[in-house]
Amino acid sequence: MIRSLGERYAVERVESARLQLARSLEREAALAQKLAHSPVVIDWMLDDENPEKRRRAFAELASYRNSFADSNSFVGILSSRRYYNWGEEDELVTSTMSREVESDQWFFQTIESGKPISFNLDYNVNVDVSRVWINCLVTHKGKPMGLAGTGLEITNTVSRLVSSENDGTNVMLIGPGGVILAHRNSDIMAKNAKVEKQEKKITVFDLMEKEAQRKKFNTLITQAASGTTAVGELAIEGETGLTAMLPSTSLDAYVVASVDTSEFLSIRDFTPMFILLTAALILGLSMITVLLQRLVLRPLACLTDSAEKIAEGKYDLSISVKGSSEIAVLSSAFNRMTEKIRDYTRNLEGMVKERTSQLQEVNDQLTKTNTRMMESIRYAGMIQNGIMPEERMLAELFSRYSLFFRQRDIVGGDMLYIHRVRPEDPFAGFLIATIDCEGHGVSGALMTMMTESVLEHVVPAHDPHNPAAILEEAEREIRKTLSAGEAQGALQSGFDIGLCACFPREEKLIFAGAGMPLYVRDKDGTVSTVKGRHKAIRNRHRLPPEAIENIEIGTADNMFFLVTDGFVDQSGGEKERSYGTRRLYEFIAEFPDSEKGFEGEFDRYRGVHAQRDDVLVVAFSFTQSGPYEHS
16 A cells, blocks of 8 residues: 555656646747747848847847746857857857867757757756756758757756655656756766766766666666656665656656655554454454354255255255345245256156257257348349449450459448440440448348449439539439438438549540549559548438549559458458558559459458458559550
8 A cells, every 4th residue: 555655656746847847848948939930030140240130139039038937048050150148147148169169069960950949958067057958940941040049947946856855755857878967966966067978977877776776777767768657666875765757748858756655654654544444353253253153154054954955865845934034035945946856857858858849940940041041142142243244344444454352241232333335335435433332241232232223323314524423413312212211310321432434535534432532553653542522422421521523534554443441441461450551552553463463462461360341442444545455
């Protein structure tokens, strides 16, 4: 209990410490970024020798210093390498930055990093002050011009964090490699400020005596790096306690809080509770013993004796029942059981034969019902396959094509639709669509039947150059069909569709889609997505869907792909994840010549996993002179 409370307290303190640091930095960072975007300052940095621009820029910087918490600001100009710093007394200090000077490297490295904002924690040994420098990148037309920002003295904030008095808590900031950035011991801070090389600075590992403690602290750092609060029992500076750690939200550092649980909670605090608990346990056990003997053990002994007699074959006994307790109910049930046993032993063989005959009859009936049902479903599958276009139509229409169609069950909800504009002239134009109806099995198959019927009714009555109008009219027909009668009020169903109007002689393709995109690969292997309407064709929409649009694409040197979501949603691979759109892009970009390419890729990725959904993929392209070369 003490450890649990201590862990909670340590987590609370480390989170509170990190929050106080973040609050101190967020306001100054926002104001510093605004300074870096000031047009007046940027105009001056473009021409820092101009007296008038300098005057206006200095006035602008003075107004910002009035808002900064520490009333200081700085500007570093990359072109002239001049560095201007205004301190708390509004005193201007200027210098020239050089790449040859080690102490100036931060200026050039910060600019070259390209980060819009960065934080640098610095401790000044002369004034015993910790300061966070907020460096904001100043750019003009995308090019870096220099840095601007402010320095925030967080000595008081850090002091409140690292010197919690009389509560057994010590908070510190550590940087990469465990270097101590803030600590209540000013000697540690002074030494780290004087030493330039990181390897010679005092680290948190120097405060631990045993190697096992250092390894455990490294484990906490690894856990905290993932963003979670790490808690463990460690001995730091000779004091063993619970240590919690979190990464700072703004600085490249970790906030560490160590709690000595004995300072705020000890085992002596629980003494009254232990005495009360012990007395209650003794009294409770005494009462339970008496009641258990009277109400449970004696009646159970009687039941046990009776059960032994029944085991010996004496079924004519009966137990006296007194009261309405659980034991009395059990005794009544025991008497009924004894009576049943007597009846069952007399009639058991006849009952077994009767039950066996009934079960056999039910099993036969189920077998017949299942056989009839499977025959009906197989026949429905034959009917559904009958409305699918034959593959030879694809060979007649396209110079190159690939078809992969596999239903999850005997019948399913995916279908291919082809309609020639003029059957007597196969290459005057035609419509090809890939459709994914909602539902699987029988429900999906019924939707494909209805969808095929609606398209056969709608397509001949519309201009083939306007597939968007065809889909909008199909949606109206679906709405009328699925909204007839009171029982259909709650029904919501529909289908995804990608519809292509192809005109080989004109070398163009017009696409309209609802819930299904068209993938296009050009001659260089670049794959792009032509998106139709996001929402599928439905009888009811929660919100009014956007209009369906026609998108015209040239057919020369392009290959087109219509893919239902059963392909990209299939689980598989080493991590058992969905195939996904990214893998589909990569596969299409290197699509093989084999007509079994999609089927082979699907089976390879699926492996031993069951097929999740119906799958339909159609890929096609046209030659420069048109597909009628193959007629």
